[in-house]
Amino acid sequence: MNAARMLIAAALACGVAHAQQAIVLQNATVHTVTKGTFKGSVVIQDGLITDVGAQVLTPAGAKVIDASGKHVIPGIIDCHTHIALDSINEGSVSVSSMVTVRDAIDPESIAIYHDLAGGTTTVNALHGSANAIGGLNVVLKMRWGKDAEGLVMKEAKPGIKFALGENPKRQGQGGQNPFGASLSPRYPGTRMGVEDVIRQAFTEARQYQAAWKDYNSHEAKGESALPPRKDLKLEPLVEVLEGKRLVHAHCYRADEILMLLRVADEFGFKIATLQHVLEGYKVANEIKAHGAGASTFSDWWGYKIEAYDAIPHNAAVLTRKGVLTSLNSDDVGNGDLSTRLNTEAGKTMKYGGLNEEEALALITINPARQLGIDRYVGSIEVGKQADLVVYDKDPLSMYSKVERVYIDGTQYFDREADVAARSRKDAEKKGLMEKEKAKEKSSEKAADKPGDKPAEKQEAKGAKPHQGGSDE
Amino acid sequence: MNRALIASLAFIVVLAATAAPASAEEGGGSFLLKNVTLHPVSGPKLDNASVLVVDGRIAEVGMKVAAPKTKLRVIDGKGLHVWPGMINSGTTVGLSEIGSIRETNDTGELGIFDPQLRPIVALNPESEYIPVVRANGITMAALLPAMPGGRRSDGANTQLIGGQISIAHLAGWTWEEMEVRRAGGMHLSYPAISAVSFDPATFSTRRGSAYPKAKQQHDLQVQELSGFFDDARAYWTAKKAGVAVKADLKFEAMIPVLDGKVPLVAFASHEREIKEAIEFAERQNVKLVLANVIKPRSALELIAKKKIPVILGRTQVGTDEEDDPYDEPYTLPARLNEAGVKFCFGTFDEQFARNLPYQASQGVPFGLPYDAALRSVTLSAAEIWGIDKDYGSIEAGKVADLVVTDGDLLEVKTDVKMLFIRGSEADLETKHTRLYKKYMARP
Amino acid sequence: MNKRLFAFTALFLAAAGLLTAASPPHLAIRGARVFTVSGAVLEHGTVLLKDGLIEAVGEGIAIPAGVTVIDGTGLNVYPGLIDALSAWGIPETVPAAPAAPAAAATPGQGQQQPPPQPRVRGPEDRPNAFTWVKAADLVKPSEKQIETARSAGFTTAVTFPKQGILAGHGAVINLGGETGGEMVLDPAAGLYTSVTTRGFGTFPGSLMGVMAYLRQLWIDAAYYKLAREAYARDPVTNPRPAYDRALEGLLDTHRLLLPATSRVQIERMLRFGAEFKTPFVLYGGQSAYETVSELKRAGVPVILNVKWPLKEKDSDPEEIPSMKTLQLRDKAPTTPVALAAAGVPFAVCSEGLDAPKDVIKALKKSIDLGLKPADAIRALTLSAAEIYGLSGRLGSIEKGKLANLTITKGDLFDDKTTVSMIFVDGKKYVPAPEAPTPPRQGGAKSPEVGQ
Known part of the structure; x- marks a missing residue:
C-alpha cells in the first residue's frame, strides 16, 4: 500500500510535469445528470471535461477508450462521512469549533480506496455528533496516493458541524469514561439545552465580532489599543454569521430541525445542510422556506428512538417538496455504504417514485450544490473537473459494478488492474511474513541453544480444549 | 404503462385497502393469479403463466390453468412477476x-x-x-x-x-x-x-x-x-x-x-x-x-x-x-x-x-x-x-407464500404489489407508507 | 582575567557550592583508537583531559609531566554517548505540582474513583499543560538509572518530564555529579509534547483537539506577552493581565518536541510544527524511511526511537498482520540508513527499550542493514549535541569540549564489546558489574509516540 502510494505519486508527478494526455470515453450511455442521458462520449483534457455529447471531436493524440455498453456518471459525492480521519470527535466540550478534522486526515486509510471502488470521488469529512457545535469539516477528493493536503478539495467552501438530539445530550447524563472514572455530566442534557448552547455560543460570537469591529475602527483612526484575544472557538462562528462558513447540522426529529432553523433565523444565518434529517419529511415546507439542504439515509430507521419515525420515502418527499436533497453514508473505519451509494439512490425510485435522473442527482449534483462545489463537480458538463465513474451496467441497479474511476482526469481506480494485482499483493505479504519468521527463528536459535520450547509444550498440555468433562 | 396494467393495479389497490391482516390459520385464501411471469425457483421461469391457489396451498401452476369454480377471485397480473416468498x-x-x-x-x-x-x-x-x-x-x-x-x-x-x-x-x-x-x-x-x-x-x-x-x-x-x-x-x-x-x-x-x-x-x-x-x-x-x-x-x-x-x-x-x-x-x-x-x-x-x-x-x-x-x-x-x-418454491402442493412484483425481486427499484401468506393477501401498508402518505398530503 | 583572580573566583564559587567540588585529575589516555567524530579516527591517539575539559587530542602529542597516563592500547575512545530523549534522572513520581485550576489532574491514572471532576471548559483552563515544570528542577543524581545508563556508555542524556500534553521542559544532563544542579548542562532543552489523549472525558480528548489547543495556547502566549508589554508601558489605560504560569512556561520555550511515528504522522507534524515560530524536532520517527525527502526539505531533525517494532510476543499465531504493519516491522531498522543517506540530522533515544545498552544493539541492526558505523556513532554523539544546540561543548573529541568519553574494549557495536571506563566532566567511572537488567524506570509506560 505504501509502495502503491509511491507509484501513484510518481505517476502524478509526471502528470503535473506534462500536460495530461487527452482521454475520450467513447460510445457510452452518458448520464450527465443536469443535461440528460444519451449515447455519446466524454472528452477529458488537462483534468477537465472539455467536450460531451452524442458526437465529439477527438483531440489529436487522445487516448480513446471504447465504452460501448458502459454507463458513465459524474463522480459520486458523499455529503456526510467520517472516513480517512484519525480522530472524529472532540467530545469533551459542548462547543468544539476550535478543532478541525483537517488536522486528522489519514491519507492512507483504505476507506479512500474503497470509496473509489464504489464510484465515490468526493466526500464531506465531518466532525462527529458528540456536541451541539462540533468541529470544522473538510471536503476531500479521493485522490488515493496523495498526502493529506493533496486530498483536500481547496475549492470547497469551509464548513462546520452542528448536532442536535440524542447524541449531543448523551453526556448530559454523566456516566463513565472508558477507564471507569466517573464523569460529571456535561451540559446539555435535553433538547432545550442544545438550543441554549447554540444560542449562547452565537451570542458570544456576536460580542466577539463586535469587539473586533470596534478594535479595527480604532486602529483605522490610528488610535492604539490592545486587540481582543483571538479565539479559535469563536472565529468560525463569526464566519457562520458572516455567511462565510457552511453549517452542516446532524438532526433527527422535526421539532429540533425547526428549532435550529429558527435559531439560525434569529441570528441571521443559513443552515447549509440538515444531516440525517430523518423527520425532514414532516417539516419539508419549513426547510424549503429557510433554504436549507437535506442530506439523509436511504432506509435507516429504528436504531434509536429518534429514528423511529424515519421513513425510506424521506428523500423523495423532500425532493418533491422542493428541498435540495442528497444521500450520504455516515461511514467510519474501512468504509461501507459509500462504496454503493448508487444503489442507495436506486431505492428512492421504489420509495417515493423518483425518476432515474432525480435519483442520480441525490448523490452527484445535489450534494455538490450543498457543498458549494457545483461549479466544479457533480455533473458531466464542459468545464467541470473530470470526475467520472464508468459502470458496466445501469448504475442504479444492483447488477452493476464500477469499472473505472477518474478524478481530475486521472484514473484512480481500475477494477481489472485491482483484480490482477491481488495475487502479487498476497505474495508480497506472504514474503514479508516468511522473512519475519525466518528472522525470528534465527534469533531464537541464537537466544536459546537447546532449541527446546518448553513453554509451548506446557501450554499444549494444559489446554485440553476438547475433553468432554462434565460440570463439577 | 399500458391501460390493462393500470386497471389491474387499481384493482389491487382496492383489494389491498380492504384486506384484513393476513392470518394463517383461517384456512387460507383461494384465488387464481393469471397472466404473470412466474418464477417458481424449482424450475425455469414461465411467461404468461397462472397459479391457482386453493385453501392456502398452490393447487396448480402452468400456462393453462383454469379457475375451477366461477366464484373464485381472479387476479389479472399482466406485466407482473410472481415469486416464492423470501425467507x-x-x-x-x-x-x-x-x-x-x-x-x-x-x-x-x-x-x-x-x-x-x-x-x-x-x-x-x-x-x-x-x-x-x-x-x-x-x-x-x-x-x-x-x-x-x-x-x-x-x-x-x-x-x-x-x-x-x-x-x-x-x-x-x-x-x-x-x-x-x-x-x-x-x-x-x-x-x-x-x-x-x-x-x-x-x-x-x-x-x-x-x-x-x-x-x-x-x-x-x-x-x-x-x-x-x-x-x-x-x-x-x-x-x-x-x-x-x-x-x-x-x-x-x-x-x-x-x-x-x-x-x-x-x-x-x-x-x-x-x-x-x-x-x-x-x-x-x-x-x-x-x-x-x-x-x-x-x-x-x-x-x-x-x-x-x-x-x-x-x-x-x-x-x-x-x-x-x-x-x-x-x-x-x-x-x-x-x-x-x-x-x-x-x-x-x-x-x-x-x-x-x-x-x-x-x-x-x-x-x-x-x-x-x-x-x-x-x-x-x-x-x-x-x-x-x-415452502421455498412455487409448486403444486406447497403453501401459497407468494410475492407479486413489478420487476426483479432482488432489484432495489422493484416494488412489491401484492403478497400472500398461506394464500391470504397481506397488507402492504406500513408505518412508513402511512407517514409517507400523511406528510405528502401536508399542505 | 589574571590567574590569581581566576583561582580566587574558583575557590569562592567552589566554597559556595556552585562549582564542581573536587577538580578532576589531569590525565592522558595514550595509544588508543580515538573516534573524534568531528574529524578523522586516530589509530594511536592521545587524549588529554584537564579540569573536566578536553585539553588536547591528537596523534603523538606530548604528555606533560605529572599527568596520570592511562594506557589506551586496545581501547576505543568515543565522545560520551548521548541519549536524546529519556526520563533518566527524574524520580518516577514527579512531586505533585500544585493543582492547576480544575484540570491538572489526569483522569484515569490509577486513581480510586474520585468524585466526578468538574468539566474542563476548554483551552482557557489550560488542561494538561505543565509548561512550568522543568526537568532541571527534578533530576536527582541518586537515580539508579543514571548508573545503569552510564555503565552502558552514556555520559549525557536529554531528559524530560512526561505527564500530560505539554509535559514540561527537558534538560540536557550529564550522567554524573554530586547534585542535580551540577548535572544540568542546559535547563531549557525543549518542551515535550504528547498528543496521546484520554478520550471524551476531558478537553482535549482527541488528536485534533490537542492540535487546536496548542494553537490556542501559542496565540494566548503571544497575546499575553503583548498585554504584559502594553501594561508595562501604560498601566492606566491598559488592563493588567492575570499571571498565567502555563503561558509563562510557554514563552520560555526555545524548542518544541513533537511526536510522529508513521508517515502520515510525520507529514502531519511537519505541517503543524511549521505553524509555530519555535524550532521543532520530531521524535519517534520509525517510518521516517518513507519521508526523508519531506524531512530534508523541512530541515527538521529526528530523534529516532530505536525500539524497532517486532511481532508481539503474545500475539495470535494465526493472525495475519496488515501489510502496513509488516512493512513497518521490516523497514523500520533501515530508517537510520535512509536518514543518513539523505543528510537528515538524527539522534537516537532509549525510549521504550528495556535497558540503555539496547540502544547500541538496535543501531547494530541498522548497521547490518547498511548504516555506516560512523553515522551510527554520530547519531549517538555529535548529532544529538547539534540538535540541542550544544555542539560547542558536547558530541565530539575536540579541544575545549567537555571531557565526556566512552571507552570500550572493542568496537562499540560488537556484541562482545565491553565498556571499560566512562568519563563524565573528566571524572572517571567504571561500569557497574553487569546485574540482571533492572526494570526500566517507568518501564510499564509505552513510548508516547502514538497519535
Missing part, C-alpha cells in the same frame, strides 16, 4: 423494536446455556418491523434468540447457547398463528479466540495481542460447551433407559438436537472457529448449520466437503480487514456457490431485515449466478430449515 434466515424482527432501548429488546437472555428459550413467544405481532419487512417480499423469518458477537470484557462469549431459533410467518393476529416451527434450530455462539485488547495509550483496539489469555478463555468455554452436551446426552440416555431423572428443561430442549432432528446453528465467522465448530458437531454427532461465515479461508473446502449449509450475514458491509480485496464481502456468496456449498441469508438484525434480497443480489455482479442468488433467499433457505416440503 430471512436470521433476524430479530418482532423481538427487538428500538436497538438502543433495552426495554424494547427481547434477545440475549442471561445465562451461558439457554437451549430452553423459545423466541416465538416473545414475537410481538404488532411490531412495526413486521409489515415493513413483509412489504419487501419477505414472508418468513428465522427468529434469533440472541445476536451474534456478545463478548465479556475478557474476550469470552457472554452466551454460548442463546436458545432455539423459531421460524415464523410475517403475518398473523398472534404469534401462535405466525408460528411455522417453534424450534427450527438451536443457536450456538461458538467461542472464538478474541485477542483484541484496548490500548489506552492510543485509545484504540489492538488485534492480536494478549493471545494466551484469550486462548485460555476460549479453551475453557469449549470445555464447558462439551461438558454441557455430554451432560445433556447422559440425561437423554438415562431417560431412554428408563432411569428416573430429575426433569431438566435445558437438557430436554437439547434432545432434538442430539437426536439430529433440530440443527445446531453455530455462529462462527472465521477460519479457526469454523473448523472447530465443524469438528465439535462431528464429535457430538449433531446436524450442523454454520451462520455468519465471514472469512472462511481454508475452512471453505471443509464446509463444502462435509456439505454443511451456511447462513450468510449481510454482504452489504465493509471489509473485515484493511488488506482484504474491496469486494471480498460481495464475492463471498459466489465463492460458496462455486465450492458447491448450500447457503441462504440472514441479516442478523431488525433494521436492515427488509434488505434481505439485496444481500443476495449484491453478489451477482461479483460472480454469483442470478439463479443461485434467487434460490438462496427462497428454496435454499427452506431446505436448510427443513421446510422445503411446504
Whole structure:
C-alpha cells in the first residue's frame, strides 16, 4: 500500500510535469445528470471535461477508450462521512469549533480506496455528533496516493458541524469514561439545552465580532489599543454569521430541525445542510422556506428512538417538496455504504417514485450544490473537473459494478488492474511474513541453544480444549 | 404503462385497502393469479403463466390453468412477476423494536446455556418491523434468540447457547398463528479466540495481542460447551433407559438436537472457529448449520466437503480487514456457490431485515449466478430449515407464500404489489407508507 | 582575567557550592583508537583531559609531566554517548505540582474513583499543560538509572518530564555529579509534547483537539506577552493581565518536541510544527524511511526511537498482520540508513527499550542493514549535541569540549564489546558489574509516540 502510494505519486508527478494526455470515453450511455442521458462520449483534457455529447471531436493524440455498453456518471459525492480521519470527535466540550478534522486526515486509510471502488470521488469529512457545535469539516477528493493536503478539495467552501438530539445530550447524563472514572455530566442534557448552547455560543460570537469591529475602527483612526484575544472557538462562528462558513447540522426529529432553523433565523444565518434529517419529511415546507439542504439515509430507521419515525420515502418527499436533497453514508473505519451509494439512490425510485435522473442527482449534483462545489463537480458538463465513474451496467441497479474511476482526469481506480494485482499483493505479504519468521527463528536459535520450547509444550498440555468433562 | 396494467393495479389497490391482516390459520385464501411471469425457483421461469391457489396451498401452476369454480377471485397480473416468498434466515424482527432501548429488546437472555428459550413467544405481532419487512417480499423469518458477537470484557462469549431459533410467518393476529416451527434450530455462539485488547495509550483496539489469555478463555468455554452436551446426552440416555431423572428443561430442549432432528446453528465467522465448530458437531454427532461465515479461508473446502449449509450475514458491509480485496464481502456468496456449498441469508438484525434480497443480489455482479442468488433467499433457505416440503418454491402442493412484483425481486427499484401468506393477501401498508402518505398530503 | 583572580573566583564559587567540588585529575589516555567524530579516527591517539575539559587530542602529542597516563592500547575512545530523549534522572513520581485550576489532574491514572471532576471548559483552563515544570528542577543524581545508563556508555542524556500534553521542559544532563544542579548542562532543552489523549472525558480528548489547543495556547502566549508589554508601558489605560504560569512556561520555550511515528504522522507534524515560530524536532520517527525527502526539505531533525517494532510476543499465531504493519516491522531498522543517506540530522533515544545498552544493539541492526558505523556513532554523539544546540561543548573529541568519553574494549557495536571506563566532566567511572537488567524506570509506560 505504501509502495502503491509511491507509484501513484510518481505517476502524478509526471502528470503535473506534462500536460495530461487527452482521454475520450467513447460510445457510452452518458448520464450527465443536469443535461440528460444519451449515447455519446466524454472528452477529458488537462483534468477537465472539455467536450460531451452524442458526437465529439477527438483531440489529436487522445487516448480513446471504447465504452460501448458502459454507463458513465459524474463522480459520486458523499455529503456526510467520517472516513480517512484519525480522530472524529472532540467530545469533551459542548462547543468544539476550535478543532478541525483537517488536522486528522489519514491519507492512507483504505476507506479512500474503497470509496473509489464504489464510484465515490468526493466526500464531506465531518466532525462527529458528540456536541451541539462540533468541529470544522473538510471536503476531500479521493485522490488515493496523495498526502493529506493533496486530498483536500481547496475549492470547497469551509464548513462546520452542528448536532442536535440524542447524541449531543448523551453526556448530559454523566456516566463513565472508558477507564471507569466517573464523569460529571456535561451540559446539555435535553433538547432545550442544545438550543441554549447554540444560542449562547452565537451570542458570544456576536460580542466577539463586535469587539473586533470596534478594535479595527480604532486602529483605522490610528488610535492604539490592545486587540481582543483571538479565539479559535469563536472565529468560525463569526464566519457562520458572516455567511462565510457552511453549517452542516446532524438532526433527527422535526421539532429540533425547526428549532435550529429558527435559531439560525434569529441570528441571521443559513443552515447549509440538515444531516440525517430523518423527520425532514414532516417539516419539508419549513426547510424549503429557510433554504436549507437535506442530506439523509436511504432506509435507516429504528436504531434509536429518534429514528423511529424515519421513513425510506424521506428523500423523495423532500425532493418533491422542493428541498435540495442528497444521500450520504455516515461511514467510519474501512468504509461501507459509500462504496454503493448508487444503489442507495436506486431505492428512492421504489420509495417515493423518483425518476432515474432525480435519483442520480441525490448523490452527484445535489450534494455538490450543498457543498458549494457545483461549479466544479457533480455533473458531466464542459468545464467541470473530470470526475467520472464508468459502470458496466445501469448504475442504479444492483447488477452493476464500477469499472473505472477518474478524478481530475486521472484514473484512480481500475477494477481489472485491482483484480490482477491481488495475487502479487498476497505474495508480497506472504514474503514479508516468511522473512519475519525466518528472522525470528534465527534469533531464537541464537537466544536459546537447546532449541527446546518448553513453554509451548506446557501450554499444549494444559489446554485440553476438547475433553468432554462434565460440570463439577 | 399500458391501460390493462393500470386497471389491474387499481384493482389491487382496492383489494389491498380492504384486506384484513393476513392470518394463517383461517384456512387460507383461494384465488387464481393469471397472466404473470412466474418464477417458481424449482424450475425455469414461465411467461404468461397462472397459479391457482386453493385453501392456502398452490393447487396448480402452468400456462393453462383454469379457475375451477366461477366464484373464485381472479387476479389479472399482466406485466407482473410472481415469486416464492423470501425467507430471512436470521433476524430479530418482532423481538427487538428500538436497538438502543433495552426495554424494547427481547434477545440475549442471561445465562451461558439457554437451549430452553423459545423466541416465538416473545414475537410481538404488532411490531412495526413486521409489515415493513413483509412489504419487501419477505414472508418468513428465522427468529434469533440472541445476536451474534456478545463478548465479556475478557474476550469470552457472554452466551454460548442463546436458545432455539423459531421460524415464523410475517403475518398473523398472534404469534401462535405466525408460528411455522417453534424450534427450527438451536443457536450456538461458538467461542472464538478474541485477542483484541484496548490500548489506552492510543485509545484504540489492538488485534492480536494478549493471545494466551484469550486462548485460555476460549479453551475453557469449549470445555464447558462439551461438558454441557455430554451432560445433556447422559440425561437423554438415562431417560431412554428408563432411569428416573430429575426433569431438566435445558437438557430436554437439547434432545432434538442430539437426536439430529433440530440443527445446531453455530455462529462462527472465521477460519479457526469454523473448523472447530465443524469438528465439535462431528464429535457430538449433531446436524450442523454454520451462520455468519465471514472469512472462511481454508475452512471453505471443509464446509463444502462435509456439505454443511451456511447462513450468510449481510454482504452489504465493509471489509473485515484493511488488506482484504474491496469486494471480498460481495464475492463471498459466489465463492460458496462455486465450492458447491448450500447457503441462504440472514441479516442478523431488525433494521436492515427488509434488505434481505439485496444481500443476495449484491453478489451477482461479483460472480454469483442470478439463479443461485434467487434460490438462496427462497428454496435454499427452506431446505436448510427443513421446510422445503411446504415452502421455498412455487409448486403444486406447497403453501401459497407468494410475492407479486413489478420487476426483479432482488432489484432495489422493484416494488412489491401484492403478497400472500398461506394464500391470504397481506397488507402492504406500513408505518412508513402511512407517514409517507400523511406528510405528502401536508399542505 | 589574571590567574590569581581566576583561582580566587574558583575557590569562592567552589566554597559556595556552585562549582564542581573536587577538580578532576589531569590525565592522558595514550595509544588508543580515538573516534573524534568531528574529524578523522586516530589509530594511536592521545587524549588529554584537564579540569573536566578536553585539553588536547591528537596523534603523538606530548604528555606533560605529572599527568596520570592511562594506557589506551586496545581501547576505543568515543565522545560520551548521548541519549536524546529519556526520563533518566527524574524520580518516577514527579512531586505533585500544585493543582492547576480544575484540570491538572489526569483522569484515569490509577486513581480510586474520585468524585466526578468538574468539566474542563476548554483551552482557557489550560488542561494538561505543565509548561512550568522543568526537568532541571527534578533530576536527582541518586537515580539508579543514571548508573545503569552510564555503565552502558552514556555520559549525557536529554531528559524530560512526561505527564500530560505539554509535559514540561527537558534538560540536557550529564550522567554524573554530586547534585542535580551540577548535572544540568542546559535547563531549557525543549518542551515535550504528547498528543496521546484520554478520550471524551476531558478537553482535549482527541488528536485534533490537542492540535487546536496548542494553537490556542501559542496565540494566548503571544497575546499575553503583548498585554504584559502594553501594561508595562501604560498601566492606566491598559488592563493588567492575570499571571498565567502555563503561558509563562510557554514563552520560555526555545524548542518544541513533537511526536510522529508513521508517515502520515510525520507529514502531519511537519505541517503543524511549521505553524509555530519555535524550532521543532520530531521524535519517534520509525517510518521516517518513507519521508526523508519531506524531512530534508523541512530541515527538521529526528530523534529516532530505536525500539524497532517486532511481532508481539503474545500475539495470535494465526493472525495475519496488515501489510502496513509488516512493512513497518521490516523497514523500520533501515530508517537510520535512509536518514543518513539523505543528510537528515538524527539522534537516537532509549525510549521504550528495556535497558540503555539496547540502544547500541538496535543501531547494530541498522548497521547490518547498511548504516555506516560512523553515522551510527554520530547519531549517538555529535548529532544529538547539534540538535540541542550544544555542539560547542558536547558530541565530539575536540579541544575545549567537555571531557565526556566512552571507552570500550572493542568496537562499540560488537556484541562482545565491553565498556571499560566512562568519563563524565573528566571524572572517571567504571561500569557497574553487569546485574540482571533492572526494570526500566517507568518501564510499564509505552513510548508516547502514538497519535
